[in-house]
Amino acid sequence: KAGVTQTPRYLIKTRGQQVTLSCSPISGHRSVSWYQQTPGQGLQFLFEYFSETQRNKGNFPGRFSGRQFSNSRSEMNVSTLELGDSALYLCASRQTLNTEAFFGQGTRLTVV
Amino acid sequence: GNSVTQMEGPVTLSEEAFLTINCTYTATGYPSLFWYVQYPGEGLQLLLKATKADDKGSNKGFEATYRKETTSFHLEKGSVQVSDSAVYFCALRGSSASKIIFGSGTRLSIRP
Numbered sequence: 001k002a003g004v005t006q007t008p009r010y011l012i013k014t015r016g017q018q019v020t021l022s023c024s025p026i027s028g029h030r031s032v033s034w035y036q037q038t039p040g041q042g043l044q045f046l047f048e049y050f051s052e053t054q055r056n057k058g059n060f061p062g063r064f065s066g067r068q069f070s071n072s073r074s075e076m077n078v079s080t081l082e083l084g085d086s087a088l089y090l091c092a093s094r095q096t097l098n099t100e101a102f103f104g105q106g107t108r109l110t111v112v
Numbered sequence: 113g114n115s116v117t118q119m120e121g122p123v124t125l126s127e128e129a130f131l132t133i134n135c136t137y138t139a140t141g142y143p144s145l146f147w148y149v150q151y152p153g154e155g156l157q158l159l160l161k162a163t164k165a166d167d168k169g170s171n172k173g174f175e176a177t178y179r180k181e182t183t184s185f186h187l188e189k190g191s192v193q194v195s196d197s198a199v200y201f202c203a204l205r206g207s208s209a210s211k212i213i214f215g216s217g218t219r220l221s222i223r224p
Contacts, residue, residue, distance in 0.1 A: 033211065033212070035214075042214070042215075043201065045211055045213070045214075058211075090155055090156065092212075097210075098205075100146060101158070101212050104155050105154055105155045106154075
């Protein structure tokens with residue numbers, strides 16, 4: 001069974017631009033969560049989608065948004081990028097909201 | 113709200129030493145508890161889990177016991193190897209359908 005797939009693996013963007021990251025969950029998993037990982041802040045929860053509906057949301061500004069499609073694939077969008085948005089963005093999928101999460105390898109975003 | 117506190121790193125040990133990484137939690141009800149491991153350049157991998165009090169999760173020589181009386185889930189391994197060098201995250205899922213919350217991570221380095 002294929003794992004969680006995140007694309008792209010690496011991305012360099014300029015301040016003020018926007019970016020879209022993609023996550024394909026494990027087949028049969030209906031939940032996708034997004035996390036931001038930085039050396040200073042650790043792992044911070046962004047949001048979680050289940051069956052195309054946002055179920056949980058972290059404390060991030062409205063520049064961070066996401067969506068989930070009917071095939072459970074998810075995208076995360078960050079608009080008006082700031083230098084502080086440079087991070088590893090991790091996606092995780094769960095079969096249901098009561099099971100453990102499986103992570104992708106992440107997308108390393110660098111904002112210059 | 114729910115939270116996870118784990119011991120600060122980095123932790124440096126010699127090969128074959130005994131490992132303990134402390135993790136305590138705050139949660140209402142009966143959370144599920146997890147340990148994840150992150151190798152350099154990778155996403156997080158589920159190492160072990162426990163879903164009710166007194167459960168012992170184990171995998172690859174690592175163990176952790178869900179202690180409700182002390183609200184702890186300490187990770188142990190009897191004899192560490194160089195290949196165990198990684199960052200270890202303690203995590204919990206609170207009530208049904210809630211998000212997974214992570215501790216700050218503990219970096220472990222094993223000397224040959």
